[in-house]
Amino acid sequence: MNVEIISSAISNGLFLLLVAGIPAYAYLRKVKVYESFIEGAKEGFPILLKVIPHLIAMLVAIGMLRASGAFETLSKWLAPALSAIGMPAETLPLALVRPFSGSAANGVMAELITTHGGDAFISKVAATMMGSTETTFYVVAIYFGAVGIKRTRHAIPAGLVSDLVGVIAAVLVCRWVFL
Amino acid sequence: MxxxxxxxxxxxxxxxxxxxxxxxxxxxxxxxxxxxxxxxALGLAGVMILWMGLMKIAEHAGLILALARSLKPLMRRLFPDVPVDHPAMGSMVMNMSANMFGLTNAATPLGLRAMADLEKLNPNPGTATNAMCTFLAINTSSIQLIPMTAIIYLAAAGSANPTSVITTSLIATIFSTTAALITVKALEKTRRFRLPATPTLPSQAPSDTPPPQAPTGEAAS
Structure with missing residues (x-):
């Protein structure tokens, strides 16, 4: 697959630019690269230890919700509202899962694209949606967890508004471009 | 919440x-x-520690400061409470750049480090600052420029033009990020979400002139 080769070449290149480029540049600037690396790497442990309990709390709740079939039921309830903006009902589970789990959303998107084919409108909407939304709850849980924030204030509402706008925008832009 | x-x-x-x-x-x-x-978490550990090390090298080489400086006007507007030369600016810029390029493995550790830096400016530990909420809003709105995974799936499913979703997701992302920023800035002053009144907090201080007496939390940096 040509595109696959090109896109993986781009992301590999960017990755190596950081992993090899940063130490090489720093070495030329006479930075003690090895000592600096170790100094920074040591700071990783405490942050990680603080994140683990939050990760477990959030992923257990989300895993339970996914197993309960709540997303499928919600999709059925919301189906009439979707036709108003021309959103294919098949993409609703993706929009619902997305704020909770990136890997689950990836799975839903992969399933939609494989089932409907690479050129289907549904597939294009799903792909666009993946690009315009984020795993809000996961990000909030681990980022705030890392520094022990309990009062998250308006971070979650803002994240959910942006996911909603991202979903609607994905549908409308795809209708405009592909239909 | x-x-x-x-x-x-x-x-x-x-x-x-x-x-x-x-x-x-x-x-x-x-x-x-x-x-x-x-x-x-274990899988994240190795990569996280690696990126924290690389970040420190970049910091010592002056790369982070240079990057943060180049984005100074934008960052100052987004994060008026964070001093321009504070390490938090650098780590937030690095996290956003990694996110834009879709380097999720790099973005998360950099984002966690940015949060740790932002926490140093927090006068109310346990409560999120405005800067933290804005940073989270940007992170939860997806600023990825190229949806690489989606393109690969489309290509694998025989799409004639898999990269066509780059444009659509870029446009949709502009909408979602704009919505995130508008929402986060609008909500931060509302009664429900505003910070508890602390006399040390320069909530009304204009972005480019520091308050005459620096608040305790920020004076240290």
């Missing part, structure tokens, strides 16, 4: 599990997810 959402998720799962007759699945998901979360 987090408390209500967490309990809400669990209770909803139990209710829907009962309605859909999937209680055994829900029960199995409890232990499975806990194990998965820990494995995920």
């Amino acid at each position: 987090l408390n209500a959402i967490w309990v809400g998720l669990i209770i909803t799962a139990v209710i829907f599990g009962a309605i859909n007759g999937r209680i055994p699945d829900v029960v199995a998901a409890v232990t499975d997810s806990a194990m998965f979360a820990f494995e995920l």
Whole structure:
């Protein structure tokens, strides 16, 4: 697959630019690269230890919700509202899962694209949606967890508004471009 | 908020599990997810420690400062409470750049480090600052320029033009990020979400002139 080769070449290149480029540049600037690396790497442990309990709390709740079939039921309830903006009902589970789990959303998107084919409108909407939304709850849980924030204030509402706008925008832009 | 959402998720799962007759699945998901979360954390550990090390090298080489300086006008507008030369600016810029290029493995550790830097400016530990909420809003709105994974799936499914979604997701992302920023800035002053009144907090200080007497939390940096 040509595109696959090109896109993986781009992301590999960017990755190596950081992993090899940063130490090489720093070495030329006479930075003690090895000592600096170790100094920074040591700071990783405490942050990680603080994140683990939050990760477990959030992923257990989300895993339970996914197993309960709540997303499928919600999709059925919301189906009439979707036709108003021309959103294919098949993409609703993706929009619902997305704020909770990136890997689950990836799975839903992969399933939609494989089932409907690479050129289907549904597939294009799903792909666009993946690009315009984020795993809000996961990000909030681990980022705030890392520094022990309990009062998250308006971070979650803002994240959910942006996911909603991202979903609607994905549908409308795809209708405009592909239909 | 987090408390209500967490309990809400669990209770909803139990209710829907009962309605859909999937209680055994829900029960199995409890232990499975806990194990998965820990494995995920372990997987994250190696990469995280690697990126923290690389970040320190970049910092010592002056790269972070240079990057942060080049984005100074934008960052100052987005984060008026963070001093321009504070390390938090650098780590937030690095996190956003990694996100733009879709380097998720790099973005998360950099973002966690940015949060640790932002926490140093927090006069109310345990409560999110405006800067933290803005940073989170940008992170939860997806600023990825090229949806690489989606393109690969489309290509694999025989799409004639898989990269066509770059344009659509870029446009949709502009909408979602703009919405995130508008929402976060609008909500930060509302009665429900505003910071508890602390005399040390320069909430009304204009962005480019520092308050005459620096508040305790920021004076140290």
